[in-house]
Amino acid sequence: MxxxxxxxxxxxxxxxxxxxxxxxxxxxxxxxxxxxxxxxxxxxxxxxxxxxxxxxxxxxxxxxxxxxxxxxxxxxxxxxxxxxxxxxxxxxxxxxxxxxxxxxxxxxxxxxxxxxxxxxxxxxxxxxxxxxxxxxxxxxxxxxxxxxxxxxxxxxxxxxxxxxxxxxxxxxxxxxxxxxxxxxxxxxxxxxxxxxxxxxxxxxxxxxxxxxxxxxxxxxxxxxxxxxxxxSLPAIDRNADPDQFILDEAAQMIRDGETDMATDTLRAHLRERGGTEALHTQYRKLLRLKGDPAELIRHGKEWLPMLLAQDREKAAVELCREMVELDPTFVVSDAESNTRLAKRAAALGQTQLALRLINGFHKRHPKSADIPEMYLLAARLLSERMGKDAEAKALLTQIRTAYPEHPLLPQIDALLKLIESVSSTTKPAAT
Structure with a gap:
């Protein structure tokens, strides 16, 4: 850069x-x-x-x-x-x-x-x-x-x-x-x-x-x-980037004050031939400068599955966070991607984003086998990172009732027991 x-x-x-x-x-x-x-x-x-x-x-x-x-x-x-x-x-x-x-x-x-x-x-x-x-x-x-x-x-x-x-x-x-x-x-x-x-x-x-x-x-x-x-992105060898020629062309347009032309050039290239991560990143930078949230959302929906397909989960989480900021109604379309992003967001410490991805998961993906795991993760985040033990306990109870034979039941019971023990030690003694 x-x-x-x-x-x-x-x-x-x-x-x-x-x-x-x-x-x-x-x-x-x-x-x-x-x-x-x-x-x-x-x-x-x-x-x-x-x-x-x-x-x-x-x-x-x-x-x-x-x-x-x-x-x-x-x-x-x-x-x-x-x-x-x-x-x-x-x-x-x-x-x-x-x-x-x-x-x-x-x-x-x-x-x-x-x-x-x-x-x-x-x-x-x-x-x-x-x-x-x-x-x-x-x-x-x-x-x-x-x-x-x-x-x-x-x-x-x-x-x-x-x-x-x-x-x-x-x-x-x-x-x-x-x-x-x-x-x-x-x-x-x-x-x-x-x-x-x-x-x-x-x-x-x-x-x-x-x-x-x-x-x-x-x-x-x-x-x-x-x-x-x-x-968080790996260093890009600009000499080895297949799209370097178009990046250089766009850079020259920007230096000449033709920012809109540079944006249109990158957009056309992405639609016709696709592009490397450097090209996608530069295109989104120009969209931010231009102040075009609609195109940022459209492009983000296209780029997100590409990042996940390339196992670029950390970059995908950052893109997902930006998408939620741009459009509070944004949801991930398929269950597998939703699960991967929620787990990775939680691992990266982005608790609010992880909970946002899990919220309503069972309604969007009612046939997904990941529902118990997702809500167990949500309960852990609510209890361990946000101190909302009552909400976590209610969520765990719902999972236990809905999936009484699930393999995750021992973990659910262990977390319930931990929350109850912590709650009992923090309650004031009776007079």
């Missing part, structure tokens, strides 16, 4: 500006903006305001991380990032403000009246380093490493002029946000104006964090970053 196969961010200004208007981000911004009204409550108002700010920064860093991994849709269901990252984001903003204030004090002590210029220069340097610090915190999740000026300088030097171009675009977004807020402020009543002001500032914040994430995605080689959505 090189930045030559990815549309440069300066050719995606419209998509960047409209990113927070997508449903996943828009709903989050509306909820947080309305929650900001709770900050008016006496006594707890400041705490609520801080919690809302932490939640906004947590979502912003999730946006940065998701974009850096090649996902051009806002994160909706998967909140993988720890809550501490949101707090660290707020702390880092506070640290930058404190450092800027201290630079003016130190400048005054060292240079007297001319110290103001020292403070201004230091503040500008801090402002310029802010995007680098945010990118570092989102990727490494290391607060002190992100706060280190050497980290910012290293990111600036590796990216070169695109970093400063992106910084200028971020400044323009925030200036536009401030201008919009000044137009609204004082015009609307407090109960309406406060959420509107918060929504405007949040919109600008999400747009800039998406831009920072895209900067990482575009220059992943320069930054030494491996996106998590491709980290």
């Amino acid at each position: 090189t930045d030559q196969t990815i549309v440069p961010f300066w050719q995606r200004l419209r998509e960047i500006s409209l990113y927070p208007a997508q449903p996943g981000a828009l709903i989050t911004l509306i909820v947080l903006s309305l929650a900001r009204l709770l900050g008016l409550l006496p006594g707890v108002g400041r705490i609520v305001t801080l919690l809302v700010l932490v939640a906004l920064y947590k979502f912003a860093f999730e946006v940065l991380r998701a974009t850096a991994n090649g996902h051009m849709e806002p994160p909706e269901n998967a909140l993988d990032m720890e809550e501490s990252v949101g707090r660290q984001g707020v702390m880092m903003q506070g640290a930058f403000i404190v450092l800027a204030f201290l630079s003016f004090l130190v400048g005054g002590v060292l240079f007297g009246e001319d110290g103001i210029w020292f403070g201004i220069a230091a503040s500008l340097l801090l402002l310029l380093g802010w995007p680098g610090a945010c990118m570092s915190l989102a990727i490494d999740q290391n607060f002190w490493h992100a706060l280190n000026p050497g980290t910012w300088m290293q990111i600036m030097s590796r990216l070169g002029w695109p970093y400063f171009l992106a910084f200028g675009l971020m400044a323009l977004i925030f200036l536009s946000s401030a201008n919009a807020q000044s137009l609204v402020q004082g015009v609307l009543p407090l109960l309406i104006g406060l959420p509107v002001l918060y929504f405007i500032s949040g919109y600008a914040l999400i747009a800039t964090f998406h831009l920072m994430g895209y900067l990482v995605w575009q220059y992943q080689d320069e930054l030494g970053y491996t996106p998590s959505n491709t980290a």
